[in-house]
Amino acid sequence: MTAEVGAPVSLRPATPRWRETLGLLAHNPTAAVSALLLLALVLVAIFDETLAPQGPNEVDVAARLESPSGAHPFGTDDLGRDILSRVVLGTGVSLRVGFLAVGIALLIGTGIGLLAGFYGRWIDDALMRLMDMLFAFPAVLLAIAVLAVRGTGWGNTALAIGIVYIPVFARVTRASVLGVREEVYVRASRSVGASDWRLLTRHVLPNAAPPIIVQTSISLAFAVLAEAALSFLGLGTQPPDPSWGLMLAEGRGFIDLAWWLAFFPGMAIFLTVLCFNLLGDGLRDVLDPKQRTLMAGGGR
Template sequence: MTAVPMKPARPRWRETLGLLAGNRTALIASLVLLAIVVVAVFDDTFAPQGPNEQDIANRLEPPSWSHPFGTDDLGRDILSRVILGASVSLKVGFLSVGLALVAGTLIGLLAGFYGRWVDDALMRLMDMLFAFPAVLLAIAILAIRGPGTSNTIIAIAVVYVPIFARVTRASVLGVREEVYVRASRSVGASDLRLLTRHVLPNAAPPIIVQTSVSLAFAVLAEAALSFLGLGTQPPNPSWGLMLAEGRGYIDLAWWLAFFPGMAIVITVLCFNLLGDGLRDVLDPRQRTLMAGSAE
């Protein structure tokens, strides 16, 4: 009998991307998010006008060919401000979640891997932060540090550190006693090598899903804080700030609040849909079912 040659296994990351591409909802959400990020990065190229160019003669003009999203009370083009506001809102979201991801993952790794008094000390500190309602904690931080984009990033990051710490710790607790971790420890592998080569890669899937979900809530948090006057300050465009500016004209000029509001809704919805897709792809049981159905 001749041996049947076995197909070489695809790299895990390629298999993951293939399964994610097979999820139509997650794929569409990813493409929409990619388009939003590209527009935010190259905002000056896509924006028809500057964010604060005024045309008083055409103030409160409804959507038209010359101004597809209309103009505000100062004659500024709403489309341009929505595009330029995307860079502010997404910058706050990505930077705040990035800081929380690094700090929370480090805390969760140490707490879950070492346990005992390290776990007790770090998790009690996280419990103290987690006890405060998220928005109230962010408002308190901004009340101390003052309003502004940079302080908003810090405030949102502090709010999400306990969440990443809890998710990481739970994942590490399920990984640290696996056979491959104990085998590496028995041959003298250092704690740093165990954490970076074995524990973190295998505990990463829930952290990745949490990152996508947290990005959605970070965009919402930035909008809420800017709406309250604690986040991005005028005349800089921000979706939440534009909502606040359009609140007084909701009956007279609905487009002032509608378009930045829709930008927030679409962005948050896409992050959540991407998070759902990542959860299905990265879950071992669901991944096996999806891989089997794809064959």
């Protein structure tokens, strides 16, 4: 059946890829709810001082170890400090460390993976053996070693976690680049004299980006968890800065008398890590070409 002569032709531009991605993500209920919750957490972190009923270290000895009530919805700790205020203010610390750590790992690890995957040969061997050396260290011990050299604090904690995750991003990027560098459009651009920089930035990296984006979401979850673990051990965020992991450590000795001291910061960690992981799963489905086609076609 042939098209009718003179039939109108649609001149509307194709939907931008990023807008189509957001639309597909919005149709994934789990990922959409997770993204909204994470957006709410980011807003809490930005406006934490405004939202917190009290300061993180306002002591009220007369109200120590009070159970959750109207005056203190999350209760108080052994010094009479409001748990809700400390959880709210700890959101900024945990997310700041998580985003900074993943930013460091993403920037350095992606650069290493691009070079190793694109050029191959001795560059690939040298860079990947260096990443293998970092992988040989247990993640927690490597972070502790960095903190032992640099000292404690949320900034050094972010640096330590970022160093731990550099090899992860390097390997993910390298594997993705290896599948892209021999594509027809890359070889065609190279044949017309395109520079390596143009090939990397215009062709290789954009098409290798989906696995890196998914890994970023998953790494943010583990970065928040790692910050809490290091702070719990006394090696991460230090007083007077509030931290979810530090609150767990402080409430450990009162777990039999005041369950709320560990419950609410623990739930904050749990929900944040869960949302990042669920968002990563949603991004994986949306950015995978086969899954993307099925979702765009209504699952048929």
